[in-house]
Amino acid sequence: MERRRFLVKAGGVLVAAGATAAIDAPNVIAQPKYQWRMATSWTPALDVLQGNAQRFGKMVDEMSGGRLKIQVFAAGELVPAFGVFDACSQGTLEAYNSAAYYWAGKEAACQWFTGVPFGMNPKGHYVWYYYGDGIKLWEEAYKPFNLVPRPSASTGVQMGGWFRKKINTIADYKGLKMRIPGLGGKVVAAAGGTVVLTPGGEIYTALERGVIDASEWVGPHDDMKLGLHQTAKYYYYPGWHEPGTTGEFTFNKKAYDALPVDLRRILDYTATAMHTLEFGEYDAKNIVALGKLRTEFKSKVEIVPFPADVMKALKKLAGQVNQEEAAKSAIAKKTHDSYNKFAASLHPWDVMSEAAYQNLISGA
Amino acid sequence: MERRRFLVKAGGVLVAAGATAAIDAPNVIAQPKYQWRMATSWTPALDVLQGNAQRFGKMVDEMSGGRLKIQVFAAGELVPAFGVFDACSQGTLEAYNSAAYYWAGKEAACQWFTGVPFGMNPKGHYVWYYYGDGIKLWEEAYKPFNLVPRPSASTGVQMGGWFRKKINTIADYKGLKMRIPGLGGKVVAAAGGTVVLTPGGEIYTALERGVIDASEWVGPHDDMKLGLHQTAKYYYYPGWHEPGTTGEFTFNKKAYDALPVDLRRILDYTATAMHTLEFGEYDAKNIVALGKLRTEFKSKVEIVPFPADVMKALKKLAGQVNQEEAAKSAIAKKTHDSYNKFAASLHPWDVMSEAAYQNLISGA
Numbered sequence: 001m002e003r004r005r006f007l008v009k010a011g012g013v014l015v016a017a018g019a020t021a022a023i024d025a026p027n028v029i030a031q032p033k034y035q036w037r038m039a040t041s042w043t044p045a046l047d048v049l050q051g052n053a054q055r056f057g058k059m060v061d062e063m064s065g066g067r068l069k070i071q072v073f074a075a076g077e078l079v080p081a082f083g084v085f086d087a088c089s090q091g092t093l094e095a096y097n098s099a100a101y102y103w104a105g106k107e108a109a110c111q112w113f114t115g116v117p118f119g120m121n122p123k124g125h126y127v128w129y130y131y132g133d134g135i136k137l138w139e140e141a142y143k144p145f146n147l148v149p150r151p152s153a154s155t156g157v158q159m160g161g162w163f164r165k166k167i168n169t170i171a172d173y174k175g176l177k178m179r180i181p182g183l184g185g186k187v188v189a190a191a192g193g194t195v196v197l198t199p200g201g202e203i204y205t206a207l208e209r210g211v212i213d214a215s216e217w218v219g220p221h222d223d224m225k226l227g228l229h230q231t232a233k234y235y236y237y238p239g240w241h242e243p244g245t246t247g248e249f250t251f252n253k254k255a256y257d258a259l260p261v262d263l264r265r266i267l268d269y270t271a272t273a274m275h276t277l278e279f280g281e282y283d284a285k286n287i288v289a290l291g292k293l294r295t296e297f298k299s300k301v302e303i304v305p306f307p308a309d310v311m312k313a314l315k316k317l318a319g320q321v322n323q324e325e326a327a328k329s330a331i332a333k334k335t336h337d338s339y340n341k342f343a344a345s346l347h348p349w350d351v352m353s354e355a356a357y358q359n360l361i362s363g364a
Numbered sequence: 365m366e367r368r369r370f371l372v373k374a375g376g377v378l379v380a381a382g383a384t385a386a387i388d389a390p391n392v393i394a395q396p397k398y399q400w401r402m403a404t405s406w407t408p409a410l411d412v413l414q415g416n417a418q419r420f421g422k423m424v425d426e427m428s429g430g431r432l433k434i435q436v437f438a439a440g441e442l443v444p445a446f447g448v449f450d451a452c453s454q455g456t457l458e459a460y461n462s463a464a465y466y467w468a469g470k471e472a473a474c475q476w477f478t479g480v481p482f483g484m485n486p487k488g489h490y491v492w493y494y495y496g497d498g499i500k501l502w503e504e505a506y507k508p509f510n511l512v513p514r515p516s517a518s519t520g521v522q523m524g525g526w527f528r529k530k531i532n533t534i535a536d537y538k539g540l541k542m543r544i545p546g547l548g549g550k551v552v553a554a555a556g557g558t559v560v561l562t563p564g565g566e567i568y569t570a571l572e573r574g575v576i577d578a579s580e581w582v583g584p585h586d587d588m589k590l591g592l593h594q595t596a597k598y599y600y601y602p603g604w605h606e607p608g609t610t611g612e613f614t615f616n617k618k619a620y621d622a623l624p625v626d627l628r629r630i631l632d633y634t635a636t637a638m639h640t641l642e643f644g645e646y647d648a649k650n651i652v653a654l655g656k657l658r659t660e661f662k663s664k665v666e667i668v669p670f671p672a673d674v675m676k677a678l679k680k681l682a683g684q685v686n687q688e689e690a691a692k693s694a695i696a697k698k699t700h701d702s703y704n705k706f707a708a709s710l711h712p713w714d715v716m717s718e719a720a721y722q723n724l725i726s727g728a
Contacts, residue, residue, distance in 0.1 A: 059633055063427055065626035121721060123487070123647070126640055131648035157717040219717070238720040262429035266630075269423055272637040276490055283487070284495035286713050294712075303716070311724060348658075349650050352667070353521040353583070355726060356602040357485060358719050360675060 038095035043201035052278040081199035094255040101182030108328035115242040117318040122154035125244040132342040150271035152247040153278030158239030161216030162232035170313035179215035184241025207231040220289035402459035405445040407565035416642040445563035458619040465546030472692035479606040481682040486518035489608035496706040514635035516611040517642030522603030525580030526596035534677035543579035548605025571595040584653035
């Protein structure tokens with residue numbers, strides 16, 4: 001204790017001296033080091049998700065000059081896949097990387113922070129987080145849990161999932177046992193399905209053994225990493241249930257607040273940068289995986305679009321489900337309203353820019 | 365000199381002491397401070413572009429704990445809008461924020477790093493930069509100029525620009541005097557137009573006085589900031605000439621290499637984070653500006669899509685122009701080939717994810 005006080009004092013004096021020195025003269029300041037633990041909901045096989053959690057730690061290490069070290073653990077190494085929220089809330093972990101809709105049972109609003117059926121695409125979500133009220137509402141929802149959330153990356157527009165039998169009409173959802181989380185899962189339940197919430201690492205076994213009839217995960221690359229292309233023949237698109245899925249890097253509030261401001265900003269902006277890096281990695285790897293599905297696995301996997309009538313019926317159910325879920329708490333209602341208002345305001349501009357260009361390229 | 369040596373030595377001693385202390389005990393290390401100057405090609409009225417150059421400086425300041433200060437200058441304050449490349453190359457500036465296609469006269473390859481007519485959308489560009497060879501090729505192209513480029517933000521799919529007369533057929537480009545840079549400008553020239561390269565801050569006067577007949581800039585928000593909605597009646601979309609426009613934060617190589625590695629990474633990742641922040645800000649502000657054009661300026665401005673036949677003709681010319689420009693240098697050829705190969709590989713996945721979802725939402 002005595003020595004520490006000495007160091008701080010010495011540092012203070014030397015900073016003052018440095019401030020009067022020339023630009024290239026060194027300042028000398030006191031710099032505490034921090035060691036954090038971050039657990040994820042991902043198995044190591046999920047190289048994009050787990051790999052980018054590790055990259056997050058590496059980027060923070062690099063930018064902080066080694067003053068904040070984050071040790072990253074896969075699902076089950078420290079806590080189970082779905083135990084990360086509680087562990088971080090209680091301060092057992094300083095950080096976790098997961099997806100907010102897994103915590104719908106704790107707070108219904110969480111579902112909107114990950115993705116909304118028939119909602120905004122990845123870019124739309126980002127604009128809502130940063131320029132709508134997305135991050136503000138997310139912070140409000142997590143405050144009672146002593147957690148500070150930051151949006152991580154989007155997975156891109158997801159695939160609709162793997163089905164052992166074809167979906168021809170909305171009636172085919174009756175009795176269907178499907179792994180699908182969040183608001184999308186509640187839509188499938190409203191259509192008569194039985195919904196289960198299985199961690200990524202356990203989907204293959206459940207689908208392969210027939211415990212479930214269908215499952216969504218992310219897209220070609222991730223799904224193949226889990227072996228899902230060897231469990232069910234029909235691979236549907238587009239992912240109406242998760243068109244703008246976004247993960248989270250979340251910090252224990254006490255640990256976050258204890259950091260000096262430069263390290264807090266490094267955490268914040270690293271999460272922001274991950275959007276570009278991880279989102280981009282998904283595209284780069286999905287290009288390759290989709291190519292494999294269409295060649296190497298051509299006889300085993302049929303890639304099919306959902307029938308238009310099924311989409312129409314699910315969209316109608318989604319509107320009802322979103323309203324029911326929004327009624328569950330005051331913050332869920334605020335989040336639902338903020339999301340819908342922002343999506344409606346963005347639409348006309350999207351139509352004239354991205355959509356108009358997309359149509360031009362597809363049609364020409 | 366005597367004092368400086370003392371500081372370094374004192375720092376060294378204290379670091380060694382800190383290394384044996386507990387995690388929360390402070391380390392004390394010698395930390396030089398750096399003061400940089402960054403000039404942009406933007407006028408202060410362009411609040412997104414100039415504002416995000418300033419935000420870049422602020423983020424770097426915050427994350428570096430004040431060790432790297434970047435003073436940001438608008439076009440003309442230190443050097444003219446189009447003088448930033450040379451000034452940074454010569455070491456007069458440590459950094460600049462601009463767009464690479466302005467330097468097409470120095471190296472033809474530069475045009476691809478900003479945007480390509482009928483090319484990839486903003487996300488596609490990003491995936492190419494980070495997971496194709498985009499950044500690698502850009503670094504190679506800038507190496508002879510002692511510059512280190514980093515992609516900054518996308519402006520989003522741009523608008524097609526402001527025209528004093530309607531464009532009904534491709535023949536209407538004959539004799540048209542238009543402000544349009546990069547490959548898009550060469551396409552307009554190939555269609556018979558006369559192309560000029562005017563800095564943003566000078567477009568209003570040129571268009572208002574009839575020195576030019578048409579001009580593109582960015583999109584509703586930026587264009588209105590320049591007053592372009594008060595110069596020409598017809599506002600065309602989509603921006604076929606710049607569907608994925610991306611700016612640049614570029615550093616003088618000697619200044620960049622002289623930084624410690626943590627500050628270099630802070631610069632790199634701040635540029636990456638800007639993609640999300642600045643790109644998002646464009647959307648958020650274009651929503652508002654488009655609304656104004658459609659209400660307040662409804663009688664003065666007509667927002668119109670380009671005719672399909674004109675798009676087809678310009679697309680054909682774009683293919684020829686891209687090849688001609690690619691033939692101008694070895695690095696231009698490599699960049700052209702890399703870009704086209706990546707765009708072709710991304711297309712099938714885009715069709716199944718973003719495009720399929722866009723169609724679903726538009727049609728439902």
